[in-house]
Amino acid sequence: MIDTKEKLIDTAERLFADHGYASTSLRQIINKAGVNLAAVHYHFGSKEELLDALVHRKAEAVNRERVERLERLEAEMGGRPLAVEDILHAFFMPTANVAAANPQFVRVMGRIHSEGLMPGIAQKHFHPTAKRFLAALRRALPDLSEAEFAWRVHFMMGAMAHTMCATPFFPVPQDDFHGRMRRLVAFLSAGFRAPAAEH
Amino acid sequence: MIDTKEKLIDTAERLFADHGYASTSLRQIINKAGVNLAAVHYHFGSKEELLDALVHRKAEAVNRERVERLERLEAEMGGRPLAVEDILHAFFMPTANVAAANPQFVRVMGRIHSEGLMPGIAQKHFHPTAKRFLAALRRALPDLSEAEFAWRVHFMMGAMAHTMCATPFFPVPQDDFHGRMRRLVAFLSAGFRAPAAEH
DNA sequence: GTCTATACTGAGATAGAC
DNA sequence: GTCTATCTCAGTATAGAC
Numbered sequence: 001m002i003d004t005k006e007k008l009i010d011t012a013e014r015l016f017a018d019h020g021y022a023s024t025s026l027r028q029i030i031n032k033a034g035v036n037l038a039a040v041h042y043h044f045g046s047k048e049e050l051l052d053a054l055v056h057r058k059a060e061a062v063n064r065e066r067v068e069r070l071e072r073l074e075a076e077m078g079g080r081p082l083a084v085e086d087i088l089h090a091f092f093m094p095t096a097n098v099a100a101a102n103p104q105f106v107r108v109m110g111r112i113h114s115e116g117l118m119p120g121i122a123q124k125h126f127h128p129t130a131k132r133f134l135a136a137l138r139r140a141l142p143d144l145s146e147a148e149f150a151w152r153v154h155f156m157m158g159a160m161a162h163t164m165c166a167t168p169f170f171p172v173p174q175d176d177f178h179g180r181m182r183r184l185v186a187f188l189s190a191g192f193r194a195p196a197a198e199h
Numbered sequence: 200m201i202d203t204k205e206k207l208i209d210t211a212e213r214l215f216a217d218h219g220y221a222s223t224s225l226r227q228i229i230n231k232a233g234v235n236l237a238a239v240h241y242h243f244g245s246k247e248e249l250l251d252a253l254v255h256r257k258a259e260a261v262n263r264e265r266v267e268r269l270e271r272l273e274a275e276m277g278g279r280p281l282a283v284e285d286i287l288h289a290f291f292m293p294t295a296n297v298a299a300a301n302p303q304f305v306r307v308m309g310r311i312h313s314e315g316l317m318p319g320i321a322q323k324h325f326h327p328t329a330k331r332f333l334a335a336l337r338r339a340l341p342d343l344s345e346a347e348f349a350w351r352v353h354f355m356m357g358a359m360a361h362t363m364c365a366t367p368f369f370p371v372p373q374d375d376f377h378g379r380m381r382r383l384v385a386f387l388s389a390g391f392r393a394p395a396a397e398h
Numbered sequence: 399g400t401c402t403a404t405a406c407t408g409a410g411a412t413a414g415a416c
Numbered sequence: 417g418t419c420t421a422t423c424t425c426a427g428t429a430t431a432g433a434c
Contacts, residue, residue, distance in 0.1 A: 038430085196385065235420085409427100
């Protein structure tokens, strides 16, 4: 069948979101999708590459909107460095749009994060775009030392991954992803602009 | 043998640090320790509880030093709210001491984080103490709404876990854990004191 | 090219002899 | 307390039908 591949991805997305990546066996997926076990390896090669295909299907839209927003900012400012807030806003808000349109996918990203698969996935699907944002951020914060800047980016990575993906352990309106991102941008902007710790 | 248990924990610590938790099989551990597979299940019950025992052995020292520092601060201030920086400093610095004395263990914690096992471990071994710090932090930031405060704590969790445990993707002096924590405290303190994002 | 049936390897867990 | 033997189930690999 022509769309065995799509059906596998759809089914995997549902099951990964509900039960996690590691806890979902390929046999569960193929049973629900009604195909044979080896079809997975024919189309994808491995369980991991099935996950990769799943992420790739949605990551492109996020990356495209991120770049559009960044380029719009750069055009507005014409050469001058951008504001930290604006850069972070351009980076985080597109994820809120995906979250609204496709909660299933965000739940899978949450699983990816909480199961420790995020570094590989981020590197592969998001890093090329993210590098442009880091360059803009560096220009916006010329007074920080290289080391201080690198560490603050590292802090941001942690807060970001945890916030976009992990379920907070307190009750929260499910659909307020925009608000969550706005709070995150405010918090991180202040952190980035803090005076460097003395040594 | 009386110390089969200790030998298993020691061996597991080495192997978990070097190769990760999931990638280390019980069979590797028992071969290196020179004991039988079933001994693991006799002494610990499961692979997961072996890890638990390993963490428990070191977590107590961290928790004790954290509480001591917090109580010393509270005594100094006698009733008045503490400063955000001081609270965070008291919370993060003890981890730097463990890192210096026992790099092996910190590497295991890094594995725990990057393999997505941190929530469970943190809940079990660190949360009771951490709650006292959250209470102090709340008193230090009375003007934040409950929601804003909860989210900022969430951001901190992400930055913390990522920073204490994850290997940064840039070169960094291995033993500068104190410096890393100081930078983190400065970053987070500024974030906590940022004006709340408007809604 | 697409898929089915089946076999292979290695994981954690367990029952019961000693 | 310890060890042997065995169980179940995972991801993966291959042979061959269509």
